[in-house]
Amino acid sequence: MNVPQYDVAELRRALAEDPRTAELGVQVRIRGDQLFLTGDVACPERRAAIAEVAAEHSDGLALHNEVRVVRHDPPTGQEDLR
Amino acid sequence: MNVPQYDVAELRRALAEDPRTAELGVQVRIRGDQLFLTGDVACPERRAAIAEVAAEHSDGLALHNEVRVVRHDPPTGQEDLR
Amino acid sequence: MIRIGAVGDVHLGVDMRGTVRPSYADIAEHADLLLLAGDLTRLGTVAEGEVVADEFAGLDVPVIAVLGNHDHQSDAEDKITGLLTDRGITVLEGSATVLDVDGVRVGVAGGKGFGGGFAGKCGHAFGEREMKAFIHHTEEVAERLRTALQGLTADIRIALTHYSPSAETLRGEPPEIFPFLGSYQLAEAIDASDVDLAVHGHAHYGTESGTTAGGVRVRNVAQPIIQAAYRVYTLEPAAVEPAYPR
Amino acid sequence: MIRIGAVGDVHLGVDMRGTVRPSYADIAEHADLLLLAGDLTRLGTVAEGEVVADEFAGLDVPVIAVLGNHDHQSDAEDKITGLLTDRGITVLEGSATVLDVDGVRVGVAGGKGFGGGFAGKCGHAFGEREMKAFIHHTEEVAERLRTALQGLTADIRIALTHYSPSAETLRGEPPEIFPFLGSYQLAEAIDASDVDLAVHGHAHYGTESGTTAGGVRVRNVAQPIIQAAYRVYTLEPAAVEPAYPR
Numbered sequence A, B: 001m002n003v004p005q006y007d008v009a010e011l012r013r014a015l016a017e018d019p020r021t022a023e024l025g026v027q028v029r030i031r032g033d034q035l036f037l038t039g040d041v042a043c044p045e046r047r048a049a050i051a052e053v054a055a056e057h058s059d060g061l062a063l064h065n066e067v068r069v070v071r072h073d074p075p076t077g078q079e080d081l082r
Numbered sequence C, D: 001m002i003r004i005g006a007v008g009d010v011h012l013g014v015d016m017r018g019t020v021r022p023s024y025a026d027i028a029e030h031a032d033l034l035l036l037a038g039d040l041t042r043l044g045t046v047a048e049g050e051v052v053a054d055e056f057a058g059l060d061v062p063v064i065a066v067l068g069n070h071d072h073q074s075d076a077e078d079k080i081t082g083l084l085t086d087r088g089i090t091v092l093e094g095s096a097t098v099l100d101v102d103g104v105r106v107g108v109a110g111g112k113g114f115g116g117g118f119a120g121k122c123g124h125a126f127g128e129r130e131m132k133a134f135i136h137h138t139e140e141v142a143e144r145l146r147t148a149l150q151g152l153t154a155d156i157r158i159a160l161t162h163y164s165p166s167a168e169t170l171r172g173e174p175p176e177i178f179p180f181l182g183s184y185q186l187a188e189a190i191d192a193s194d195v196d197l198a199v200h201g202h203a204h205y206g207t208e209s210g211t212t213a214g215g216v217r218v219r220n221v222a223q224p225i226i227q228a229a230y231r232v233y234t235l236e237p238a239a240v241e242p243a244y245p246r
Helices: A004-017 A044-055 B004-017 B046-055 C046-056 C079-087 C131-148 C175-181 C184-191 D046-058 D076-086 D129-150 D173-179 D185-192
Strands: A025-031 A035-036 A060-064 B025-031 B034-038 B063-066 C002-007 C033-037 C062-065 C095-101 C104-111 C156-160 C197-200 C209-211 C218-219 C233-237 D002-007 D033-037 D064-065 D097-099 D104-111 D155-161 D197-200 D209-211 D218-219 D231-235
Touching: A004 A025, A004 A044, A004 A060, A004 C184, A044 A060, B004 B025, B004 B034, B004 B046, B004 D185, B034 B046, B046 B063, B046 D046, B063 D185, C002 C104, C002 C197, C033 C131, C033 C156, C033 C197, C033 D231, C046 C079, C062 C156, C095 C131, C104 C131, C131 C184, C131 D129, C156 C184, C156 D097, C175 D173, D002 D197, D033 D155, D033 D197, D046 D076, D064 D155, D097 D129, D104 D129, D129 D155
Parallel strands: A035 A060, B034 B063, C002 C033, C033 C062, C104 C156, C156 C197, C197 C218, D002 D033, D033 D064, D104 D155, D155 D197, D197 D218
Antiparallel strands: A025 A035, B025 B034, C002 C233, C095 C104, C209 C218, D002 D231, D097 D104, D209 D218
16 A cells, blocks of 8 residues: 555654654655655755655655755844843 | 743643543633633542642632533444444 | 444543443443453552453453553553453453454454654654653554554454544644654554554544544544443444355 | 854754854854854764864854754763863753853853643653653753753843744744644743743744743744854843932
């Protein structure tokens, strides 16, 4: 039986528990035979690792890696809490 | 400082962890100076114990014990799952 | 037609001795067996376990139970299991039993289950020791349930848990506490076998009817939901395959 | 005016050595101190902790950190704390520190925190061992935070945690996982003292701004939220009480 919910769960678990990724903040959606990954990670290598682990758990799905790398720019403003 | 959310939390915790009640399924609402308790418990003694514990944690609130005792009637019908 | 009686969360205390049994005196008129979906007791003490035995042992139909979180409160779950078993009540924990009901083999596999939440919105075995222990407990009980179901040969197959395998039967509960009410891993174990009905309790504000992600019917029989001594569900074994080709 | 720099969830790995420090080279132009709201590492290894030390030690402003769940993944949290401390980074866990910034005493009390959920929709220390251990961990870290805050004498008072003390800064996260994201018990500890600002991380899909139930401002500085090397919040110490009667 092919249950997309379990495929999502399996992939999320792999992304969280596989030491190559250890990402709890990646969202996984399967729509039809399309697999979408979204979220923000710390560096480009992390983004690539997510694709690598996802590929091992997404037989027959077309992978769309929409994960972004967070920006590290110095702050452009400040919030006044006085 | 008087924060109703913490009063709700304290009372829910007492109802759950106090061995006189051990009820995880009682809902606690504070509206103005009125305290409302709702839920279903196994017997009338349990309902009275809830009022007793709640009274110890609800200084200055008017207690409305809307907790009900579950019915134990034999079934009047059946669901056909064939 | 097999008639499954089921109730969860009876929460018996020593103050309830003798009050519940009368409701089950004529159970054979309504059901062929009775499932108890956990939280048999309030504080999980041996004294409360004895009340459960007194109320449910020796009914006119077989009684099959799992324990719930309340039954673990006093670390006396093994003693409670022992005394219920001694009184003829079958207690499942990652195990199964098969009853013969008028020649139909009715199989029940069960266990307490645990929380963690549902697919896509659940906890993971990552981070602090306490977090890992929480999720590992779910994984262990789900794996034992899966094994028990896979070893079950019967005409009608039922999964019995305390925690919910479905978010659908939690409708009415705040989503914020779903991780304490059930786990998709229970449903995954159920959907890995051919199961006709999954019965659970625990969610007092939930909903009676739902399904697993794989389409198995789920019923939440927590007593505050069903507002009766027990519910009755009727099932028919799958038609026997004809011995000749159609 | 005191300028508080803050970021959480930088998740440094050994593959990131040297990549982050440049963003903090001119930090003294923007902030008077830098708060790190946990999840400094990815897998919580000592090697990753060394990268954190290399990236954040010896900046032009003091650095005060708490650890997060990722920093506990490899059971090396004590070693990571030790090596950061050796390199001049203050690591808080149920403890506090006071900095002098141009004569203003800036006090920070902090700790990792933990989950359990928010008032009225949370877990309780009841049932299975795993459930009790989960909630007891929250109680312990919240109690230590409360004690640290109550012992803090300063002109500006900040609470620093990894987990969230407010459901408001979780908006955007599925409610079903709130028990894994924070606890009202942290807010109760914060609201028991006079706190000017509570800073946390952990909730990547949450919202930057919220308040505790008692009205203390809360900011979620998880890096996926702030999308910058750090945020800057400015605070002014409460006016000094005049020594003569008004």
